[in-house]
Every structure is written in structure tokens, then in C-alpha cells.
Amino acid sequence: MPTFPKSLFWRRTDTAGADHALIDDRSGLRATGVALAAAPLPYTCRYELATDPQWGTGRLEVTAEGAGWQRRVRLERKPGEWRVTTSEQGDLGRALTAAGRPRPELPGAEDPDRLAEAADVDLGGAPLFNTLPVRRLGLLSAPAGTEHRLTVAWVVVPSLAVVAAEQTYTALGGGRVRYSSASFTAELELDEEGYVRHYPGLANRD
Template identity: 30%
Template sequence: MEWNARWVPWTEEGIENLHLLQNDKGIFIDSMMVGSHQGQQFRVSYQIQCNQEWKVQTCAIRLLGAHPQEVKLQSDKQGHWVNVDNIPIPELEGCIDVDISVTPFTNTLPIRRLALRPGQSADLLVVYIALPAVEIRPMRQRYTCLEVSTNGGLYRYESLLSGFSAELHVDTQGLVLDYPELWRRSWDES
């Protein structure tokens, strides 16, 4: 199965164009974004590969422009991470999902992996990648399923450190339709 989706920010300039392929070998995400964060323009591409259970295996991010940067992370799907040189990253121990700050897509990873029912919630430790600064750190988050219907669902996302929370409307594939005040889906095709 294949999906294509496009998101635009609520207030700032930008766009994300994402392609997702799911087959018997896993789940493959390829996305390109241009945007602005706190007045700083950025262009970034990222690729994420997951197994059939939506556990992240690899994450590659390329920040393009005058000062290009690249990040490549790999997981054993059990919470152990290494960098491109196969050197362990102990501070990311226990993280299963990744959360890239400038995209609504990475919310799909725990939503699909956890498959929560209405009223259920789960606390997570994720690899948080802040862009365009390219800061990587573990972050505690909580997802709560508020409702599920034939049209999709509604989930509450919470950052347990900052106290930020948002209610995310998702489609039947768990892809964000609306991330209030930040992102909204402008186009999709399956």
C-alpha cells in the first residue's frame, strides 16, 4: 500500500510532501520539507524505515542549505540506538519512536505502533530531534486515544516535560489531519 500526503503550517510559510510505502518488508517513509521556524528558514529531507509493527529501524535526516548537516540513527527496535559509525548512543536507551520537531508525521509512529483503544494512554520515551538546530535528546511523551471511528481517530499528545498538549485528528491510517495551531493536511492520495 502507498500513501502520499501534504501538510502546510497554520501560520508560518512552508510545506511537507510525504510518501509512505508499506509492504511485506516493512514501512518506508520519505519526506521533503521547506519551512520556517522562529524566523529561520530551513529545507530538510528525512527517511524513516520501520518494521511491520511500526517500530523504527532507521532514521536519516538531511538539513540542506548553506550549512548542510546529516543525522543517521539506527535502532534494534528494542530501544538501543547507534549512529552512522555503529557507535552506541546510551542517552537514547529505551527510546522506540522518533519525534522530528518540524513534522506532524512522526506522531503517526506511536499512534500506529500502540494501537490504543478509546480511554487508553501510554507514556513513552522518544528520540526527539529538534530542527533546524539539529539537537537530539530523549523526551518523555504521553499519547491518549480519545476516540476511534470509521473515519479515523482523535488522540491527545502530551510532552511530559514542558506540559504542552494537543488534540490530534488522524485519518484511518493514523496520519495527522489537523495539529491545532501548527499543521493541517492540505492534500492526500492513496
């Protein structure tokens, strides 16, 4: 078994839950993580991530499961191209309907070509993934006000639908970065290596 030099643990603040990631960032990022959450229904989400040395995503594998269902998605990126494969067991739609939630989208991407411009992935509810553009774009050392608009391959949890999402990251200085997507905005507090300490409305790390 490989030895990972770092362990990061976040407590969810929007629902009962947590996210624990083991990471190796000596050359790009290698990470394995487990996220638990009580909403929109109780689930466990396991992920494995690998980037290139410049922190552009190379591969992401995610498994989400709960009572009576399991979904998996694998994303592999080459320049200008994403390959997305999925599998599903049980009926997440029935579980969500029973919990009073709308039926979810199918796992995976309806049209992977729409992801072509994305260099990053973003896994719903997992603060680790905000570090990818922060490190890739050098936002920790960038002058305050530096702004980058980018397309990411966003993996919705727990459905594991994959969609192209437009996001903006703005350096604020002092270990802070503003993140926005559509009408949502959050001011992230980062440590000296670019990992999230405080994500308002989502998670905190001690």
C-alpha cells in the same frame, strides 16, 4: 526507482512552510519526505524513515540545510541500543545568530545510551512521526482514555540535535488522540489509517 502508493501533504500553520511525504505502509512504514519552513530561519529538511513490521523505528536519516550550512544525522536502532552518526558543513550557529536566534546545539546525541528505551523517533515539525506510536500501540482502536507514556528519540530541527523526550499519547475515540510532552498538549485529528489531518498550531492536511 521504487513506487510509493501514498502521498501526504501538510501545510504548516505556525510558519510559512509545508511537508510532503511519500510512504509505503504495506509492512511497517517506509517513507521519504521534504519539509520546508521559514522559521526559525529558512531551511529545507529531507528525511528517510524505515520501521519494522510492528512500526518500531529501525532507521532515520535527516538532512537539514539553509544558506551557508548543512547538517546530517543518521539514527539506527537495535533492541536497547541506538547508533547516531552526524556530519556538518558551514555554520548554522552563525546563521541563527544573524537571525537573532540563540546558537543551536550540536547535531546528534551527546549520550546515545539515554535513547535506549525509545522505540520511536519524532522529527520536529513533521506530523508523519506522530503516526508511529499511534500505529505501534493500536491507539485508533483502543478504548477512549487508554494512555501510553513513552520515551522517543526526538530530533530537533534545524539543529538535528537528538534527545530523549518523554511523551504521552491518550486515545480519545472518534479518530482523535491527545499528545503531550512536558507542558505542551495537542489534540490530534487522524484519518482512518492514523495519519494526522489536523495538528493544532502546527499543520493541516487537506
